[in-house]
Amino acid sequence: MSHPDSLWRRLAPAHVLAGRPDFRVDPDRKGRATLYSDLRPRIPGFDGILAGLVTLPELSAVIAAGEPDACHLACELICLGDPVDRTVSDFSEQAYRAWYADIARAEIDPFRHYVEHGVKEQRRTLASLRDMRHRGLRKYDPDLPTCLIAVHELSRTGAPVVALDLAREAAATHNVVIAALRGGALLEAFLEHVCDLVLTDQPLEVMSHFKDERFAKFDFAILNSVESYAFTPFLVANEIPFAAYIHEYADYTFPVFKSTFTSLFADLLIFSSDHVRQSWAGRLRDVDFDIDRDTMILPQREGAVGRCPPERIREARARISALIGRDCAQLRLVCGAGHLQWRKGTDIFAMAAQICAARDPETVFLWIGDGLNPEDMEFGVWMTYHLRQIGAGRPEGNLFLLPAGPAYPDVLAASDAMFVSSRLDPLPNVVFDALDAGCRVVLFEGASGFGDAVYRRSGHVETVEYGNPAAAAEALLALPRKTGTAGAAQPAGGLLFARIRRALFDRLAAQRRFVRGASDIDAPLLFPRPEQAAFRILEREKMQRYGRRRVWRDLAEVEETLSASDNWVHRALRLAPYATVADSSDLPPFALHVHAFYTDDLAADVRSHRAFRLARRIVITTDNERKASEIRTRMGAEGLYPEVILVPNRGRDILPFMQLFLPGGPAGKDEIWCHLHQKKSLATSDSGDVWRAFLLRILLGDDAGLSDAVGHLRDPAVGLVAPFDPYHVPWDASRALLPRFAPRLPGPLPDNPLLFPVGNMFWVRAGVVRAMNDLFGPSYPWPNEPIANDGTEFHLVERLWPTMAARCGLGSVFIHKLDQKRV
Known part of the structure; x- marks a missing residue:
């Protein structure tokens, strides 16, 4: 058995041993007392905690033998940190910091925190791994x-x-x-x-x-x-x-x-x-x-058809007959399989069965799968009622349900065809199983990857009009019956792993562009924590290697991308550096609009930004009188008396702003406006608070100085000014709406917007807002709240502001301030 001193000499790094040959003395601590000497009197059962952490067999042995100073040694080894701690124990300071952001932020000693608090809080150690x-x-x-x-x-x-x-x-x-x-x-x-x-x-x-x-x-x-x-x-x-x-x-x-x-x-x-x-x-x-x-x-496998001997079909039909209580020997059997749910179209399967019942009483539909919960209000309640109303499960009926389980092979062997009633289902494995069993398959056009030619070339896969149970029923009744093929089943195989591996290595070998090193813009994607800076370099390198983009590399890349584009919207975009106004008397008169559905931060915003006191006019929209009264009181305490307008809770922050500019609306003749909001989705987390501060600082400045953003509107050729966002934000789900509005524009929309006021706060000329209203028209059916997180008209409006400025013959300026934290 090793002695504690010999273990110390073997396990402690050379630089530690040079200044500390005896683990019982720590020259770097006050009075040369060790951490163990400090903690043991204060933490009940401290030696037991240490013994429970130790994993190194030699160290565990000296502790178990009651060797004096064995636990002392364990404590001092663990507190040396990586890699010694993980070598001798289940504790890792590196892992503890990675798992617990509060420890990393507080910059406290991980091991000390664990033994003093983490044990009681049941925090994780390497043992959990x-x-x-x-x-x-x-x-x-x-x-x-x-x-x-x-x-x-x-x-x-x-x-x-x-x-x-x-x-x-x-x-x-x-x-x-x-x-x-x-x-x-x-x-x-x-x-x-x-x-x-x-x-x-x-x-x-x-x-x-x-x-x-x-x-x-x-x-x-x-x-x-x-x-x-x-x-x-x-x-x-x-x-x-x-x-x-x-x-x-x-x-x-x-x-x-x-x-x-x-x-x-x-x-x-x-x-x-x-x-x-x-x-x-x-x-x-x-x-x-x-x-x-x-x-x-790469198809999962070819859509080949297997063999199912006649005797296997007869045996399977006999067993299915016993299960459902109806003789299936001479019937046409159509199966479906999978979890009972809307996506799988179980309701459509039932409708097809209803249609076939009148046309061919000798056709029976059989679904095998789980998931039907008669207490589930999303699907189960309604599907259960539907099945009960159409007589599912009655011996004289034509629709039966079986639970997933051992009957599955018999269902496939007995069936003539499978009806894939799914609304959207990529490549359900049950179809491969059905083909292996010699079944024909009917599915909806555009509902599955099985519509691809590679899967249809077997001649056993047929598509019908999407979502049409009558078309499916007609196709199923027209199919030939499965009579069986002698010989063993021969399901299609394929070396999918080998093909994926070869394709990956071919792609890697073909790569000729490589990028190394950090970029000027350090906005995180996968790795948000400050200590993950090295990982953020790796994520930039990989994106840039393949020319993909979700974060801009630097300002030069933005300029190069804009210069390379011949799109009419992109040609009207430019960058400008952040600056403050030296003389506010030179600024054009401006109005501020704030949509305050939430009012929590309004007073703080006013105190923090001098722009509110320089505005010729402040208009605040909100959705009820209680909030309006609160706004007047809070603003009055700051010596400001805004116009407060009640609007419906509709259109997030942007529709209330746009409707100020309708004919005869409150916007009046004011030409230059700043649109702001008290949007809670931005302000409900630390990162949201940081983002909101980023937007306000660039647009307004602070309590001492005014941002020169509004100063750009001294130029009559500028219609929009907004913060430059370091993230490359695309059309996203709004892309689906573009075909509806593109024909109304003077030129094609770009494949990606590149720059727009991300966060929907900006300076704008009144004519640009009126152009946006014209694009949608006076009677547009705007969606009601609550709305989706993306893909609505309001998300499209956010991306179209530069387009509307360009439509008015005006440019858009995006102000960059890379030292202002974005997240």
Whole structure:
């Protein structure tokens, strides 16, 4: 057994030993007393806490043997920090700071905090990481490359099933590590093919602290599903190349940042069908993604048809007959499968059954799946009532439901056809299963990736008009019956993992542009914390390497991009530096508008910005008299007496402003306006407060000086002045509205707006606002509150202000102040 002194000499770094040969004395502390000497008298059970943390067998042995000073040694080793602490114990100062932002912000000693407070608060140590790891049955081989496959969960659903196939294939040639955000029924199946499996919803914070060999270097990774986006920070921070294999439609991928982060940082996007890729086109254009170069289509497998012998069909039909109480021997059977829900179109499946009941009583519809909860007000209540009204489950009826389970193979073998009634469903695995069982498949045009030619060439997949159960019923009744084919079933296979790996490495080998180093603009995307500055450099490098953009590199890039564009809107945009006004008497007269649905910060804004006292006129809109009275009182206390106008709670902050400029409206003849708001969605978090301060400082200045933003409107050729935002914010979901308004404009809208008043606060000429009103017309049916987070007309208006200025023959100026914190 090692003596404490010999362990100290072996484990403490040389520079520590040079000044501290004896761990019992600390020359850097007052009175040379050690941390252990300080803490032990004050923390009950301190030695037990230390013993529970220690993982190094030799150190645990001397503690267990009651060796004098053993716990003293453990404490002093742990407080040396990284890498000694994690070598001897389950405590890591590095990990503790990463996990707990309050500790990092307070700049307090992590180990001291843990033993004094963290133990009682049950804060995490490295011991918790062990619970997240599951050792696979495959032995790690250092001579093989290592692949990380990430999936959002391990359930028996589409993407996890694909991930299991990938792991099974990859295990023949690679060390495979699976990482998932959540567990599920496939956990044990995955363990057969992997060296390690990790379950964590915080991959960067957790996986960065695994130091054993299998996590030391991943040769590449596959993100299987956009729902695995949370692994992107870990991959970028560790410079691991990765392909994202995408199954999900953009139409239901929310929040949008899932697709944004995936497309910004994946070396290659691989889609399981072209129809899915088409749904991503707008979001990819939003980040200047090169679709032709950096995407490809790889089908999960070919749409080949398997064999189902006649005797297998007869046996399956006999068992199904017993389950549903109706003889199915001579009937036409149409199956559906999956979770009962709106997306899967279970209600449409039932309607098709109703239509067929009158046309062919010998056709029976059979759905197998779970999820029907008669107490679920979103779907279950209404679907249960629907099924009861049409007689589902009655022996004399033609619609039956079975729970997911062992009957599934018999359902497929017995069925002549599968009706995929889904409203939007990329490549449901049940269709592959149905094809393997020799079934024909009917689905809606535009509802699934199975509409792609690669899947339809089998001749067993047919599409009908979208959402039309009558068209589906007609197609199903026209299909030939399944008579069976002798011989064993021959389901189609495919080396999907090998094809993904080859495609990724081909793309990496083709890359000729590389960027290294920090950029002038340090606005975070994946890595918001101050101590993650090195990671932010890596995220910029990767975006810029592929020419993708969500953050501007520097002001020169903005200028170059504007100069390179020939779009009529872009030609009217320019940058200008922030400055303060030396002589306010030289400024044009201006009015301020504030929409104050919330009034909390109004008085503070007035005190903090001299512009309020220089305004010729202040107009404040709000939605009820109580708030109006509060506004008058608060503003009166500051010596200001605004015009307060009551408006409906409609159109966020911008519609109340625009309606001031309707014919005969309160805007009157005032020409120059500043539009502000007390928008709570900006002010309900620390980052929101910082953003709002950023906007107000650039637009208004502060309590001592006035921003020269309004001074730019001395130039009659300028119609809009707004803060320059370091983020490259695209059309986003507003892109879908562009076709409705583009024909009313004098030229084509740009593919990306590049610059606009992000946050909807700006200086503007009255004529520009009237032009915006004209674009929508006097009777436009504006959406009512509450509205979506993006994609409404109000989000489009925010992006169209420079367009309206250009339509008026005026330019837009964007004021940059890079030393003003944005987030």
